[in-house]
Amino acid sequence: MSAPGMPSPSLPADDPTGLQSFAVLLRRMNGEFNRIAQEFAQAHGLHLTDVQALIAILDADPDDGPMTPGRLRRQLNLTSGAMTACVDRLERAGHVRRVRAVDDRRVVHLHYAAGGKSLARDYFRPLARSTDTARGRFTPDELAVVVRFLAELNRELVLLRRDTGQG
Numbered sequence: 001m002s003a004p005g006m007p008s009p010s011l012p013a014d015d016p017t018g019l020q021s022f023a024v025l026l027r028r029m030n031g032e033f034n035r036i037a038q039e040f041a042q043a044h045g046l047h048l049t050d051v052q053a054l055i056a057i058l059d060a061d062p063d064d065g066p067m068t069p070g071r072l073r074r075q076l077n078l079t080s081g082a083m084t085a086c087v088d089r090l091e092r093a094g095h096v097r098r099v100r101a102v103d104d105r106r107v108v109h110l111h112y113a114a115g116g117k118s119l120a121r122d123y124f125r126p127l128a129r130s131t132d133t134a135r136g137r138f139t140p141d142e143l144a145v146v147v148r149f150l151a152e153l154n155r156e157l158v159l160l161r162r163d164t165g166q167g
Contacts, residue, residue, distance in 0.1 A: 094116055
């Protein structure tokens with residue numbers, strides 16, 4: 001992320017809305033998000049995979065049902081052992097809770113713990129403020145297009161993951 005009021009780094013001049021420009025912007029944004037996530041992980045004695053798991057649990061689509069270790073394992077493309085170690089670390093650190101399903105005690109649901117949610121909220125508050133500042137520079141109609149683009153891109157990425165057998 002650039003400092004507030006600083007101009008964005010230049011983009012390929014041939015087509016500012018072309019595929020190459022989108023790719024550059026998305027990579028830059030992804031790099032900044034990864035840096036922030038890595039700093040959070042280091043500050044809390046976690047692995048980057050743990051932070052990815054927390055994000056997946058937090059952002060899980062309720063229409064897909066409760067998050068389970070198996071579903072999370074498939075989403076993050078981890079081995080069963082790596083998933084168990086990840087959930088163990090997150091539980092010990094107070095970020096998640098394992099809850100047995102009422103109808104089938106063999107099934108475990110993963111829930112973001114209140115303390116973990118509060119810690120993450122405090123840590124990522126500056127990111128939320130930056131996001132809100134950037135949003136404030138757009139009209140509601142422009143934001144609707146951005147949201148539509150991001151939703152479509154996410155949908156395509158999920159399809160790509162499924163097509164490549166990773167989810």
